[in-house]
Amino acid sequence: MEKMLVFGHKSPDTDTICSAIVMSDFQKKLGKEVKAVRLGELNKETKFALNYFGFEAPELISKIEEGQEVILVDHNEFSQSVDGIEKAKIKMVVDHHRICDFNTAEPLYYRAEPVGCTNTILLKMYKENGFEIDKKLAGLMLSAIISDTLLLKSPTKTDEDEKAIKELAQITGVDYNSYGLEMLKAGTDLSDYTAEELIALDCKKCDLKDKKAKVAQVNTADITEMMKRKADFEVAMEKDIKTNGLDIFVFVITDILESNSQAIVLGESTEIFEKGFGKKLEDNTAFLPGVVSRKKQILPVLQENA
Amino acid sequence: MEKMLVFGHKSPDTDTICSAIVMSDFQKKLGKEVKAVRLGELNKETKFALNYFGFEAPELISKIEEGQEVILVDHNEFSQSVDGIEKAKIKMVVDHHRICDFNTAEPLYYRAEPVGCTNTILLKMYKENGFEIDKKLAGLMLSAIISDTLLLKSPTKTDEDEKAIKELAQITGVDYNSYGLEMLKAGTDLSDYTAEELIALDCKKCDLKDKKAKVAQVNTADITEMMKRKADFEVAMEKDIKTNGLDIFVFVITDILESNSQAIVLGESTEIFEKGFGKKLEDNTAFLPGVVSRKKQILPVLQENA
Numbered sequence: 103m104e105k106m107l108v109f110g111h112k113s114p115d116t117d118t119i120c121s122a123i124v125m126s127d128f129q130k131k132l133g134k135e136v137k138a139v140r141l142g143e144l145n146k147e148t149k150f151a152l153n154y155f156g157f158e159a160p161e162l163i164s165k166i167e168e169g170q171e172v173i174l175v176d177h178n179e180f181s182q183s184v185d186g187i188e189k190a191k192i193k194m195v196v197d198h199h200r201i202c203d204f205n206t207a208e209p210l211y212y213r214a215e216p217v218g219c220t221n222t223i224l225l226k227m228y229k230e231n232g233f234e235i236d237k238k239l240a241g242l243m244l245s246a247i248i249s250d251t252l253l254l255k256s257p258t259k260t261d262e263d264e265k266a267i268k269e270l271a272q273i274t275g276v277d278y279n280s281y282g283l284e285m286l287k288a289g290t291d292l293s294d295y296t297a298e299e300l301i302a303l304d305c306k307k308c309d310l311k312d313k314k315a316k317v318a319q320v321n322t323a324d325i326t327e328m329m330k331r332k333a334d335f336e337v338a339m340e341k342d343i344k345t346n347g348l349d350i351f352v353f354v355i356t357d358i359l360e361s362n363s364q365a366i367v368l369g370e371s372t373e374i375f376e377k378g379f380g381k382k383l384e385d386n387t388a389f390l391p392g393v394v395s396r397k398k399q400i401l402p403v404l405q406e407n408a
Numbered sequence: 409m410e411k412m413l414v415f416g417h418k419s420p421d422t423d424t425i426c427s428a429i430v431m432s433d434f435q436k437k438l439g440k441e442v443k444a445v446r447l448g449e450l451n452k453e454t455k456f457a458l459n460y461f462g463f464e465a466p467e468l469i470s471k472i473e474e475g476q477e478v479i480l481v482d483h484n485e486f487s488q489s490v491d492g493i494e495k496a497k498i499k500m501v502v503d504h505h506r507i508c509d510f511n512t513a514e515p516l517y518y519r520a521e522p523v524g525c526t527n528t529i530l531l532k533m534y535k536e537n538g539f540e541i542d543k544k545l546a547g548l549m550l551s552a553i554i555s556d557t558l559l560l561k562s563p564t565k566t567d568e569d570e571k572a573i574k575e576l577a578q579i580t581g582v583d584y585n586s587y588g589l590e591m592l593k594a595g596t597d598l599s600d601y602t603a604e605e606l607i608a609l610d611c612k613k614c615d616l617k618d619k620k621a622k623v624a625q626v627n628t629a630d631i632t633e634m635m636k637r638k639a640d641f642e643v644a645m646e647k648d649i650k651t652n653g654l655d656i657f658v659f660v661i662t663d664i665l666e667s668n669s670q671a672i673v674l675g676e677s678t679e680i681f682e683k684g685f686g687k688k689l690e691d692n693t694a695f696l697p698g699v700v701s702r703k704k705q706i707l708p709v710l711q712e713n714a
Contacts, residue, residue: 200515205508207711209522209703212507216515230536397515405513 106136106193107163107170109184110220111177113305114140116148116249116289120242121175121220122160125196128224129173131233136173139163141184145303147289147321151245154285155238155274166190176220178204181307196223199397203309218263219250225266240273248282249289252321252358258398286358290323297334301342301353308401310408313349313371316342317404319396321358328355329364329387336386339368350374352404356394363390371408378403412442412499413469413476415490416526417483419611420446422454422555422595426548427481427526428466431502434530435479437539442479445469447490451609453595453627457551460591461544461580472496482526484510487613502529505703509615524569525556531572546579554588555595558627558664564701592664596629603640607648607659614707616714619655619677622648623710625702627664634661635670635693642692645674656680658710662700669696677714684709 108125110118122138129136138160144152152159165185166172172187173194180187180203194211195204198220215223221243228235235243247267251259254267271278292300305318322328339351350369357363366387367375381388393399414431416424428444435442444466450458458465471491472478478493479500486493486509500517501510504526521529527549534541541549553573557565560573577584598606611624628634645657656675663669672693673681687694699705 198515200512201507201518202511204510206506207708208506209504210506210520211522212518212520214516214518216517402513 104137104167104170106134106173107139107166108136108173108175109139109141109160109163110175111182111306112141112184113303114142114148115145115304116151116285117220117246118176119144119148119160120151120246121196121224123157124221124224124239124243124246125173125175127239128227128231128233131231137161145289146291147249147285150285150288151242151249154281155241155245157238157242178202178214179308180204181309196220196227198223215262217260218256218258219247219266221246221250222260222263222266225270226262235270235273237274240270241276244270244274244276244278244281245285248278248285252361252394253279253282253286255358255361256395256398258395286321287323290321290358292320292322292328297331297338298341300331301335301338301351306396306401308405310350310371310374310404313374313408314347315350315352315369315371315374315404316346316348317352317354317396317400319354319356321356323357323359325355325357325362325364332366332387335366336368339366343369350404352400354390354393354396354400358394361392361394363393364388365390374404374408378407410443410473410476412440412479413445413472414442414479414481415445415447415466415469416481417488417612418447418490419609420448420454421451421610422457422591423526423552424482425450425454425466426457426552427502427530429463430527430530430545430549430552431479431481433545434533434537434539437537443467451595452597453555453591456591456594457548457555460587461547461551463544463548484508484520485614486510487615502526502533504529521568523566524562524564525553525572527552527556528566528569528572531576532568541576541579543580546576547582550576550580550582550584550587551591554584554591558667558700559585559588559592561664561667562701562704564704592627593629596627596664598626598628598634603637603644604647606637607641607644607657612702612707614711616656616677616680616710619680619714620653621656621658621675621677621680621710622652622654623658623660623702623706625660625662627662629663629665631661631663631668631670638672638693641672642674645672649675656710658706660696660699660702660706664700667698667700669699670694671696680710680714684713 108122126136126138140160168189171191175196178197192206197214301318349371353366355364414428432442432444446466474495477497481502484503498512503520557569607624655677659672661670
């Protein structure tokens with residue numbers, strides 16, 4: 103049996119990758135050896151953060167063996183987790199999402215809080231245990247919270263996230279505003295991704311009652327520029343819908359500077375989106391002013407209207 | 409909308425009732441008004457504990473309205489919770505069981521730890537928040553941990569439970585051994601319960617793959633005395649099997665002094681039990697030496713062999 107593995111969700115984002123690295127450090131401080139791994143390619147924002155603070159990317163895995171001991175961070179839904187998760191021994195979860203499509207045969211550690219970022223909870227765990235956080239690790243944690251809260255502009259942000267950002271910036275010694283903007287901008291350089299890659303980069307599967315859905319999101323500093331590739335996105339989305347039997351695919355292009363989004367919506371069940379947001383799709387798209395958070399502003403709307 | 413409700417599982421035991429009362433005190437200390445309620449009749453052990461430390465029984469409820477805000481303690485599985493839980497707004501869970509048949513539409517506070525009793529976790533939460541625990545409340549928490557760990561004799565007991573018992577005994581000023589034995593014995597006075605009441609007193613529904621099961625348990629100081637009512641139990645169990653379409657009903661009579669159990673097993677799928685414990689039922693019963701914990705020694709065995 104391999105040693106215990108710790109990982110975040112598929113289509114990893116900065117919080118998921120940083121959470122896995124931070125949790126492996128936390129476990130080491132508890133005297134346990136665990137290995138941080140990842141379930142997909144790093145996006146450019148995450149690469150920027152790892153590089154800035156001098157961390158290697160965790161090893162990529164695609165499945166796990168029956169009985170493997172694991173710690174999940176930044177997710178719990180099996181559909182977002184590694185292949186084989188149903189037969190793993192889940193020892194611990196630290197997360198900030200709803201709980202769904204998750205179960206275990208035995209009691210475990212589970213810690214969820216409705217804050218903007220997993221690393222905000224991890225920071226509390228370090229403090230509760232009296233563990234020190236070094237400069238580099240504080241930088242990683244800071245990057246994760248900046249990413250998940252879009253530099254404190256997302257409605258998912260809580261007071262605890264804001265306090266955590268300030269505290270971590272102090273430890274790591276960077277100006278969180280200028281570093282944060284630089285990091286987020288690094289993530290918006292999407293020019294060398296194919297349309298297929300872009301709709302898969304940060305994509306979550308979810309069930310809307312009996313409908314199968316995917317909601318993908320990319321960050322940009324220029325929606326107009328991104329929308330020039332609309333036809334390519336539509337081809338890629340149609341292909342995904344067919345391959346995976348989806349009822350609806352929502353692709354959200356979010357302007358992180360202006361805090362708006364443009365959605366492209368395809369599938370047999372686009373009326374869920376139209377009903378939820380109270381607007382007709384025009385040429386498969388709709389503009390969503392003020393919408394930046396999939397978790398808080400998109401998924402609940404779709405769930406309630408399915 | 410009524411104020412936030414906090415409750416434990418159906419067929420309440422001492423931990424479930426005490427957890428609800430303790431959590432409502434904890435929330436008050438956080439500045440929030442919540443109301444402790446219960447989902448069923450108190451058993452004699454719980455009555456003894458409430459009476460000893462001067463607490464009233466929480467109000468009995470049977471269902472909740474859509475959108476009601478709730479805190480769950482000592483359970484998470486919807487099948488063990490209040491009627492209407494699917495449409496409630498679950499804000500928080502504190503529990504020490506596996507996670508199963510549970511989901512929410514939104515992020516929440518969820519704290520589970522694999523310890524012997526919910527009150528062991530609640531004690532940590534008081535300490536983390538720097539909240540004082542008064543003598544009476546400490547007595548309740550102590551009673552819950554004694555109950556769930558059978559005065560530290562159950563295999564579900566962890567070092568943390570043992571430390572918690574000692575700490576709480578100090579605060580409340582009782583000798584935990586003599587108080588604990590007195591409390592557990594109060595719970596074994598089952599003479600005025602009907603057979604129907606006894607099989608329902610501490611009964612958990614659970615799914616074993618595609619089979620519907622119930623596993624009920626009572627504590628006694630004299631298995632032989634209890635087994636005199638075997639024929640009555642069998643009639644009550646057969647009735648329950650028919651009414652609820654069960655595939656298997658396991659009724660466990662546990663000797664808390666000798667740490668053994670006698671099981672009565674009925675239904676179409678008794679082979680799950682026989683396979684799991686490697687013994688043939690004789691006249692519908694089997695003796696299980698050393699078995700006292702449903703959670704750790706019975707449910708996993710049935711789940712693995714279904």
